[in-house]
Every structure is written in C-alpha cells, then in structure tokens.
Amino acid sequence: MDIMFFSSAIEFGVIFLFGCVGEILTEKSGHLNLGIPGIMCMGAAGGCFGAKLYLMPTDNPNGFVTILMAILFAMLFAAALGAVYAFLTVSLRMNQNVTGLACTIFGVGFTSFFLNTIVLTEGVSTKLSYAGQNFFNAALPGAESTGWFGTIFLDHGTLVYLAIIIAVLAALMLRYTKIGLNLRAVGESPATADAVGINVTRYKYSFIILGAAIAGLGGLCCIMDFNLGNVDANVSQTIQGIGWLSIALVIFTMWKPALAIVGSIVFGALYILSSRITMISFEQIQLLNLIPFIVTVIVLIATSMIGHRETQPPASLGLSYFREDR
Amino acid sequence: MERIKEPLLHITRRDGMPLWKSMLIRAGAVLIALVISSIFISAAAPNSQGFFGFFGSFFSGSFGTMRRLSQLLRETSMLLLVALALVIAFKMKFWNLGGNGQILMGCLASAMCLVYLGGRIPNGVLWLIMFVVSILAGAIWALLPALFKAFFNTNESLFTLMMNYIAMYLVAFFITHWYPQGSGAMPSMSEYALIVKFSDPSNTSIWGKTIPVVLAAVLVTIFIYCYLRYHKHGFEISIVGESVNTARYAGINVKKVIIRTLILSGALCGLVGFLLVATVNQMITTTMDGNMGFTGIIVAWMGKFDPLVMIGVSLFVNFLTRGMSQVCIDFGFTSEALSDTVVGLIYFFLIGCEFFISYKLHFSKGRAKKDRPDFMDPAPKPPEITDTTAQTQQENTPDAAEETA
Numbered sequence: 061m062d063i064m065f066f067s068s069a070i071e072f073g074v075i076f077l078f079g080c081v082g083e084i085l086t087e088k089s090g091h092l093n094l095g096i097p098g099i100m101c102m103g104a105a106g107g108c109f110g111a112k113l114y115l116m117p118t119d120n121p122n123g124f125v126t127i128l129m130a131i132l133f134a135m136l137f138a139a140a141l142g143a144v145y146a147f148l149t150v151s152l153r154m155n156q157n158v159t160g161l162a163c164t165i166f167g168v169g170f171t172s173f174f175l176n177t178i179v180l181t182e183g184v185s186t187k188l189s190y191a192g193q194n195f196f197n198a199a200l201p202g203a204e205s206t207g208w209f210g211t212i213f214l215d216h217g218t219l220v221y222l223a224i225i226i227a228v229l230a231a232l233m234l235r236y237t238k239i240g241l242n243l244r245a246v247g248e249s250p251a252t253a254d255a256v257g258i259n260v261t262r263y264k265y266s267f268i269i270l271g272a273a274i275a276g277l278g279g280l281c282c283i284m285d286f287n288l289g290n291v292d293a294n295v296s297q298t299i300q301g302i303g304w305l306s307i308a309l310v311i312f313t314m315w316k317p318a319l320a321i322v323g324s325i326v327f328g329a330l331y332i333l334s335s336r337i338t339m340i341s342f343e344q345i346q347l348l349n350l351i352p353f354i355v356t357v358i359v360l361i362a363t364s365m366i367g368h369r370e371t372q373p374p375a376s377l378g379l380s381y382f383r384e385d386r
Numbered sequence: 387m388e389r390i391k392e393p394l395l396h397i398t399r400r401d402g403m404p405l406w407k408s409m410l411i412r413a414g415a416v417l418i419a420l421v422i423s424s425i426f427i428s429a430a431a432p433n434s435q436g437f438f439g440f441f442g443s444f445f446s447g448s449f450g451t452m453r454r455l456s457q458l459l460r461e462t463s464m465l466l467l468v469a470l471a472l473v474i475a476f477k478m479k480f481w482n483l484g485g486n487g488q489i490l491m492g493c494l495a496s497a498m499c500l501v502y503l504g505g506r507i508p509n510g511v512l513w514l515i516m517f518v519v520s521i522l523a524g525a526i527w528a529l530l531p532a533l534f535k536a537f538f539n540t541n542e543s544l545f546t547l548m549m550n551y552i553a554m555y556l557v558a559f560f561i562t563h564w565y566p567q568g569s570g571a572m573p574s575m576s577e578y579a580l581i582v583k584f585s586d587p588s589n590t591s592i593w594g595k596t597i598p599v600v601l602a603a604v605l606v607t608i609f610i611y612c613y614l615r616y617h618k619h620g621f622e623i624s625i626v627g628e629s630v631n632t633a634r635y636a637g638i639n640v641k642k643v644i645i646r647t648l649i650l651s652g653a654l655c656g657l658v659g660f661l662l663v664a665t666v667n668q669m670i671t672t673t674m675d676g677n678m679g680f681t682g683i684i685v686a687w688m689g690k691f692d693p694l695v696m697i698g699v700s701l702f703v704n705f706l707t708r709g710m711s712q713v714c715i716d717f718g719f720t721s722e723a724l725s726d727t728v729v730g731l732i733y734f735f736l737i738g739c740e741f742f743i744s745y746k747l748h749f750s751k752g753r754a755k756k757d758r759p760d761f762m763d764p765a766p767k768p769p770e771i772t773d774t775t776a777q778t779q780q781e782n783t784p785d786a787a788e789e790t791a
Binding site: 094152154155157159164166167169170301307308311342347349353356357364365384 | 399543552556683684724
C-alpha cells in the first residue's frame with residue numbers, strides 16, 4: 061500500500077512537474093503566465109486530438125507512433141495558446157495578469173468544447189482508453205520482477221520519464237549554458253540584457269512558447285497517463301485546478317527545476333491523499349482536499365519571511381519591457 | 387563602412403487619443419472577433435441558422451424577453467460590484483485574484499445563517515445578520531493575504547489564488563456536512579428570499595431579484611467613485627500604486643493603506659456573496675461565484691480602473707456572455723463551453739487592440755528616410771510632422787488590426 065501510494069504520487073506529481081517547469085522557463089524570461097491552466101487544458105485537447113487522428117483509421121496501432129502523435133499535437137496546441145500570450149504581452153506589451161486570465165478562460169472553455177464535440181465522436185473513447193492503458197502506461201521491462209524498486213522506479217508510463225528528463229535538462233540549461241545565463245539576464249533586467257546585445261524579444265518569445273509547450277504535456281499526462289485515457293466531462297475543470305497549483309509550485313520550489321522534481325512528488329502525494337485513505341467519510345475527504353492549498357500558502361509565507369535573495373522571483377517578473385521607456 | 391540595419395517597424399508611446407477614436411478601435415476589434423466566430427459557428431453548428439441568424443440570436447440573448455433583460459441587468463450589477471471591489475486593490479497594484487474565494491466565503495456565511503438561523507428569528511433580523519456576517523467573511527478572506535503582503539511582502543496574487551480553492555473546498559465540506567445524504571447540493575430555501583414583491587406575481591418573478599441587486603450596485607458605484615476621487619483614502623491608494631517609496635516619503639503608512647483597502651475590497655466581495663445567497667439563490671454551490679472574480683479583473687482593467695467606465699464594460703461583457711450562450715442554445719450546441727471559447731477570443735482582441743490605443747506604429751519607408759530615421763531624431767518634432775505621422779497611422783491602423791487577427 062505504501063509503495064503503491066508512493067508510485068501513484070510520482071505518477072500524479074509529474075502533471076505538476078510539466079506545468080511547473082513550463083512556468084519556470086516562462087517566469088525566468090520575466091513573464092508571469094497565469095494562462096498555464098488554460099494552456100495545460102489545450103495540451104490535453106491537442107493530445108487527445110492527435111491520438112484520435114492516428115488511432116481512428118488504424119487497425120493495429122503502434123504504441124510508439126500513438127505517443128509521438130499525442131505529444132506532438134499536445135505541444136502544438138499548447139504552444140499556439142502560448143504564442144498568443146507571448147504576442148499580446150511581449151509585442152503588444154499588455155498587462156500579463158489580464159492576458160493570462162483571458163488565456164485561461166479561453167483554454168478551459170475551448171478544451172471542454174473541443175473534447176466533447178470534436179474529439180469524442182463515436183468509438184473514440186474506447187480507443188483512447190485502450191491507448192491509455194496499453195501504450196501510455198506501458199511499464200519498463202523488469203517492473204514486476206524487481207519488487208518495490210520496480211514499482212517505484214520502473215512501473216511508469218513514458219510521460220513520467222519524459223517529465224523528469226525535461227526538468228533535469230531545464231535545470232542544467234539554466235545553470236550551465238550561455239542560453240540559460242542570457243535567459244536569466246532577460247528576466248532580471250531586460251534593459252541591461254538588451255544593452256549587452258541579447259535579443260530580448262527573441263528570448264522572451266522562445267521561452268514563453270517552449271514553456272507553454274512543456275506545460276501542455278501536463279494536460280496530456282493527466283488524461284492519458286493518470287486517467288488511463290478516460291476523458292470525463294469535467295476534465296478541463298480538474299486540469300484548471302492542477303494548473304493553478306503548478307503555478308504555486310514554482311514558488312514552492314523557488315524557481316529551480318531540479319527542486320521541482322521533489323516538490324511535484326510531494327504535491328502529488330498531498331493531492332491524491334484524500335482518495336487513498338480508506339475509512340473516512342465524504343466530508344473528511346473535502347477537508348483533506350484542502351491540504352495542498354494550505355501547504356502552498358504556508359510555504360509562500362515562509363519563503364517570503366526568510367526573504368533570501370535566492371528564493372526571490374526574477375526581478376522584472378510581470379513588467380513589460382519597452383526599450384524606449386527609461 | 388558598416389551599414390546600419392533599419393528596423394521595418396518602429397513603435398512609440400502615444401500621448402493620448404480622442405475618446406471616439408479609441409472607442410472605434412475597440413468596437414472594430416470586437417466586430418472582427420464576432421465575425422470570425424460567427425463564420426465558424428454558423429458553419430459548424432448542428433442546427434445552424436446562418437450568418438445573420440447568429441447576430442439575431444446574439445441580441446435576443448440579452449433583449450429577447452423582459453426576463454432576459456432583467457437577468458442582464460442583474461448579472462451586470464453583480465459583475466460591476468465585484469469589479470469595483472477589485473479595482474480599489476488594483477489601483478494600489480495589489481493583484482487581488484481572490485475575488486472568487488471572497489465571494490464564496492460571503493456566500494458560505496450567508497448560507498450558514500440560513501441553515502442555522504432560518505425560521506428561528508424574524509426574516510428582517512435574519513437578513514441583517516446575514517449581511518453583516520457575509521461582509522465580515524469576505525473581509526477576513528482578503529485580510530489574510532493583505533496582512534502578509536504588508537508585513538512580509540508575500541506574493542499576493544498566488545496567496546489569493548490559493549485562498550480561492552480553500553474557500554471552494556470549505557463550501558464543499560459544509561454542503562456535505564449539512565446534507566450528507568444529498569447529491570452534494572443544498573435545497574433552495576426560498577421562503578427567506580430578500581426580494582422586492584409586486585402585486586402582480588409575474589412581475590415579482592421577473593424583477594423581484596433584480597431590483598435589490600441593481601440598487602446595491604448603484605449605491606456602491608457612487609460610493610467607490612467618491613471614495614477614489616474625493617476621499618483622502620483614495621488619494622493614498624493611488625500614491626501607493628504609483629510608487630511605494632514616494633508614499634513612504636510623503637508620510638503615508640503603506641501597511642495601513644494596504645490592509646484597510648483590502649478589508650474594503652473583501653467586504654464588497656462578501657456583499658456580492660450575500661446578494662447571491664439572500665436574493666438570488668437562497669442556497670449555495672461550490673461554483674456559485676461564477677468565476678466573477680476573474681471576469682471582474684478583466685472588467686476593471688478594460689475599464690481603465692474608472693468606476694464609471696466599468697459600468698459600460700460590465701454591461702458589455704454580460705451582453706457578450708448572454709448573447710453567446712443564447713447562440714449556443716439556438717444553434718443546437720449541447721455544451722455551454724463554446725460561449726467561453728468565443729468570449730475568451732473576444733478578450734484577446736480587446737486586450738490586443740489596447741496596444742493600438744496606447745502605442746503608435748511607424749513603418750519605415752525603405753531607403754528614402756535612411757539618412758534621418760525619426761527614431762534617431764532627438765529634437766521634439768514640429769506640429770506639422772506630428773500631423774502627417776498621425777495621418778499615416780490612421781491609414782495603417784486597420785491593416786495592423788487585421789494582422790493581430
């Protein structure tokens with residue numbers, strides 16, 4: 061039971077991890093993207109659409125191609141909404157909070173509409189849940205023979221490993237490469253970065269769109285990996301809640317993708333806690349659901365009280381950059 | 387010699403724009419968004435009524451019957467109240483994203499009174515208690531983030547966001563606590579409704595709920611307008627919003643201003659919660675806030691933080707939402723989600739068009755201007771040149787707006 065719990069915590073946590081790493085990259089470029097919940101929903105819509113495109117005409121679907129199609133379309137849809145956000149906030153310099161909220165409203169509405177009317181035509185949901193169970197959740201070899209080690213480390217779908225690889229790559233990129241250094245400079249002080257000759261606009265666009273694409277995988281992961289391909293009617297509402305928590309997780313992990321791996325598993329454990337504890341009443345479940353949010357608030361307060369420089373957001377987070385403003 | 391690459395497009399900030407011109411740009415943006423969505427919808431709808439049927443449906447959603455008109459006014463007033471609550475915080479650059487949670491807490495407090503006190507005391511006293519308790523609940527929900535913002539500079543946007551979810555699950559907890567056997571819903575206790583009664587019952591059912599809400603909205607609008615414009619507190623809020631350091635230098639107690647403003651902001655959201663429970667629904671659900679906390683932000687921002695402009699904006703936003711849901715019904719879509727999609731699309735256009743109102747675009751004209759590009763000109767331009775650039779701008783605006791599309 062405990063090992064199973066830990067294993068599901070990892071599986072649920074990576075949904076947060078996708079959203080969180082995507083938002084970290086966006087925030088490092090100086091943009092607070094409150095559209096992440098909507099963007100994650102778009103990823104879910106796109107992923108299901110991509111999987112449908114391949115699965116419906118094919119009789120004997122190949123697992124690898126299915127996953128590839130789903131990932132491709134999830135990233136494409138999410139990146140599209142990310143590009144709208146980037147255009148409005150970078151090029152048109154509009155308020156980031158307002159634009160982000162509009163993205164969320166659009167993304168959640170669009171996904172719920174798109175999934176119900178366009179993706180879920182006849183026969184799609186059985187194929188999707190078949191793909192979810194057999195392709196997305198295919199365990200690595202040796203998962204069953206190695207006992208607890210296998211259950212925790214090997215018994216996951218492809219997206220779980222992808223999430224961790226992306227988080228590690230993002231951490232290395234931010235810490236050790238020139239691109240990462242430039243990106244952090246853009247987020248801290250775009251005017252200085254501009255003076256040094258860094259193309260601020262290009263960096264902002266690239267990383268907002270890349271961040272959105274990564275976050276979009278979170279939505280795909282929620283439906284295909286954790287829900288085993290079952291698309292229920294309220295899925296966009298669920299993903300929206302996860303999306304807000306992913307944004308909170310960015311603060312929880314102090315803008316460090318490597319820490320986000322641990323943080324997301326903790327969040328995953330807190331989030332699924334209420335459904336894993338047996339022998340409690342329905343009203344107690346509601347109280348258990350509060351825990352991740354309360355923990356976030358406490359961490360938020362604690363990090364702000366410590367007020368260490370390393371734990372602070374990028375200095376120009378939320379401010380539009382206009383070269384001619386001095 | 388190295389050739390300097392001249393940018394194709396050059397952007398400068400505008401000093402100002404006549405109102406009619408800016409309204410024309412906004413109307414154009416909405417129209418483009420509506421035409422795009424109407425083409426898609428009338429093409430894809432299962433029960434399409436054509437391109438012109440779209441606009442017919444759209445208007446009938448708000449003005450088709452008396453009942454719809456009444457509902458439009460009621461929802462506009464609700465949204466306006468929320469936007470007014472949020473705007474005083476935004477003026478201070480305090481991003482209160484917790485409107486939903488503050489409304490829900492107001493609802494919860496009112497519902498609690500209904501459950502525990504309903505029928506035991508006269509209705510008049512009950513309403514008074516509900517009113518006070520809801521306002522307190524909303525105020526406390528906003529006070530918590532404000533305290534931590536004031537003393538520890540805790541990020542308020544995330545704090546208030548989390549408070550939304552805490553409020554939502556608290557409501558879910560209380561509903562299951564009160565009605566453990568029910569399907570997660572509270573039955574409506576309509577005998578305690580705070581509505582205006584007419585001699586004609588059909589009038590009561592149409593206007594009874596609307597009048598108290600509209601009345602509250604009118605009073606609060608006047609109050610907030612005067613508060614921000616003529617009261618010392620309003621002045622302090624705008625100074626803190628402009629620059630915290632200036633405020634401190636001028637001897638304003640910034641912590642006090644933050645806390646006081648957020649108490650007022652939360653209290654107004656609590657008032658909305660009270661109206662939702664006492665007047666409109668007499669029950670509570672976890673989605674009763676109707677996402678007004680987020681829509682209110684968009685209304686406040688599009689209304690340029692001016693209470694009087696916000697009246698028009700919230701009327702317009704509700705007109706859009708109601709029109710779109712009517713279109714969804716008439717065109718045979720089963721899910722209401724489509725209306726959210728289109729409203730989201732319209733928001734994008736409205737947000738995008740603000741750029742053309744506050745900035746000016748200059749297109750470089752090939753090599754001809756190469757020897758003296760105007761962004762290298764340090765001297766202020768004589769009026770004639772400004773006029774010609776304004777004229778080219780006028781010609782360029784429609785093109786540019788289409789590019790946004």
